[in-house]
Amino acid sequence: QSVLTQPPSASGTPGQRVTISCSGSSSNIGSNNVYWYLQLPGTAPKLLIYRNNQRPSGVPDRFSGSKSGTSASLAISGLRSEDEADYYCAAWDDSLSGWVFGGGTKLTVL
């Protein structure tokens, strides 16, 4: 099991808004920044969100992140077919002295 918990799957129709949750603990999300990644099949992960809610340049504002307590969320609005991918959250864990990832959420655009 992953230290950070994500739902294994999520889905939505084009144009919809979907959210993906990431649940952790006081030693990771509760005290450190959360990062979100998108991974298309056969490719390397791509950074979507850093420091909980910041977007790197080039990432559309359809993607947004938030954090509250020991949980974080990634929201995707105006869903598009090209958003179909695996999404991962990550954070530093003070107790483990290492980075931890969520198990990943496979997003399907219906």
Added chain:
Amino acid sequence: VQLVESGGGVVQPGGSLRLSCAASGFTFSTSGMHWVRQAPGKGLQWVAFVRSDGSNKYYVDSVKGRFTISRDNSKNTVFLQMNSLSVEDTAVYYCAQDLWNWGQGTLVTVSS
């Protein structure tokens, strides 16, 4: 930014491999560098991190004592020495700059 991993391949259980990651397009000497792996059909697992000056290194528990991360700032390269490999280490290994930019990965297969 470009990160190019190399050194992957097929190795028998108990064997060793040394991965390299050549970096360009950014100031390597001021960036922390990570190795992250992904077993076939599985999620991402962080493996190791080395600070910009090499002063501190961190590892996931499952590789402590077997893997060593190092870097050569004069050659803009980060390494992962992997010893006592087991089938559970089979994965694509990515290097990543501060977990921002990622390489394309190199496949390590541990099999007899």
